[in-house]
Amino acid sequence: MRVRWALEEAGQPYDVRLVSFKAMKEAAHRALNPFGQIPTYEEDGLALFESGAIVLHIAQRHAGLLPDEPNARARAVMWMFATLNTVEPPILDLQTAKFAEGDKPWAAERLALVKDRIRQRLGELSIYLGDAGWLDGAFSAGDLMMVHALLRLRPSGLLDEYPNLAAYAARGEARPAYQRAFAAQLAVFTSKPPAD
Amino acid sequence: MRVRWALEEAGQPYDVRLVSFKAMKEAAHRALNPFGQIPTYEEDGLALFESGAIVLHIAQRHAGLLPDEPNARARAVMWMFATLNTVEPPILDLQTAKFAEGDKPWAAERLALVKDRIRQRLGELSIYLGDAGWLDGAFSAGDLMMVHALLRLRPSGLLDEYPNLAAYAARGEARPAYQRAFAAQLAVFTSKPPAD
Numbered sequence: 001m002r003v004r005w006a007l008e009e010a011g012q013p014y015d016v017r018l019v020s021f022k023a024m025k026e027a028a029h030r031a032l033n034p035f036g037q038i039p040t041y042e043e044d045g046l047a048l049f050e051s052g053a054i055v056l057h058i059a060q061r062h063a064g065l066l067p068d069e070p071n072a073r074a075r076a077v078m079w080m081f082a083t084l085n086t087v088e089p090p091i092l093d094l095q096t097a098k099f100a101e102g103d104k105p106w107a108a109e110r111l112a113l114v115k116d117r118i119r120q121r122l123g124e125l126s127i128y129l130g131d132a133g134w135l136d137g138a139f140s141a142g143d144l145m146m147v148h149a150l151l152r153l154r155p156s157g158l159l160d161e162y163p164n165l166a167a168y169a170a171r172g173e174a175r176p177a178y179q180r181a182f183a184a185q186l187a188v189f190t191s192k193p194p195a196d
Numbered sequence: 197m198r199v200r201w202a203l204e205e206a207g208q209p210y211d212v213r214l215v216s217f218k219a220m221k222e223a224a225h226r227a228l229n230p231f232g233q234i235p236t237y238e239e240d241g242l243a244l245f246e247s248g249a250i251v252l253h254i255a256q257r258h259a260g261l262l263p264d265e266p267n268a269r270a271r272a273v274m275w276m277f278a279t280l281n282t283v284e285p286p287i288l289d290l291q292t293a294k295f296a297e298g299d300k301p302w303a304a305e306r307l308a309l310v311k312d313r314i315r316q317r318l319g320e321l322s323i324y325l326g327d328a329g330w331l332d333g334a335f336s337a338g339d340l341m342m343v344h345a346l347l348r349l350r351p352s353g354l355l356d357e358y359p360n361l362a363a364y365a366a367r368g369e370a371r372p373a374y375q376r377a378f379a380a381q382l383a384v385f386t387s388k389p390p391a392d
Contacts, residue, residue: 034324035282035317046267050281053274071242078249085246085280086231089288101309106302113297121231128230 008177010062059141079142090117147172204373206258255337275338286313343368
């Protein structure tokens with residue numbers, strides 16, 4: 001979804017190759033990503049994995065996702081790292097706590113700890129953002145990453161505890177490029193699954 | 197340590213301003229990093245946080261940390277993201293399991309789960325690396341990040357379960373720039389702590 005959204009913001013056409021859960025762990029896919037994950041990205045002579053690296057690659061080569069002024073550009077990239085390294089880890093840990101460890105005797109008590117770690121990061125981000133529209137001036141790849149990470153939280157109800165962050169995420173979601181990417185992603189799930 | 201190492205590889209002089217645990221959470225520091233963490237980085241007109249963003253900024257502006265060829269450069273940046281997003285999270289979770297949750301009744305059983313998640317990533321990385329010297333051609337900022345993440349694991353004994361990764365980390369550690377950075381970092385701990 002992040003890569004689709006970035007390509008839509010940059011106005012670049014793309015083709016999608018779906019990978020089944022089984023194929024993701026097999027040698028052909030591991031040749032593209034040794035960790036057996038998606039997404040991967042291919043263009044002439046270049047193969048990449050890691051959604052952050054792919055979004056940054058797209059953002060550096062096309063207008064629309066990074067400011068031109070060098071310092072503002074460095075700060076936009078900083079917000080990509082801040083998403084992946086500081087805000088998103090406890091959000092992903094919520095999935096671990098709920099699903100990978102949901103059957104453990106400690107599940108409920110640990111879930112509360114993880115939610116508090118998420119609240120700490122959301123509280124700090126909420127204070128930083130204040131009533132600004134985006135993280136640092138105009139919409140950037142940093143906002144793209146952050147909005148997507150926050151949207152993962154919406155089903156938990158945690159995002160709505162921070163009205164300015166909920167509004168920020170909704171602002172990202174309302175962008176036409178997001179809407180096009182979301183419709184394309186949704187179409188994957190409403191069509192048949194990939195063959196192994 | 198990552199930022200020191202990058203500056204040493206790039207041959208750039210720097211000054212260090214220490215921040216106490218108390219000061220890290222106060223308003224003056226939060227103006228540099230809203231999440232109240234270190235490191236932060238300042239040069240004329242620019243303030244950054246997130247070690248990955250700082251290392252990338254240094255690597256993009258000075259020779260020695262990224263290849264010139266655009267595709268190889270994109271792959272080196274990809275390995276920075278792979279470190280922070282895929283390899284390091286379970287390594288950092290080991291700290292959470294041991295310290296933040298070390299007094300919980302589930303600590304021992306969960307520690308085993310976390311160690312297995314680390315082994316999964318190390319096993320995949322070990323297969324990928326094989327007998328290569330660095331992740332993708334010459335030493336890059338991707339190796340700098342990965343070696344530092346792996347070295348965090350050494351006290352646990354997990355790194356030594358993968359001899360090629362242990363040798364890779366030792367190769368990074370042996371670089372003169374790492375040695376200079378380590379000596380400078382060590383000197384911080386052998387001198388007096390910063391005043392609040």
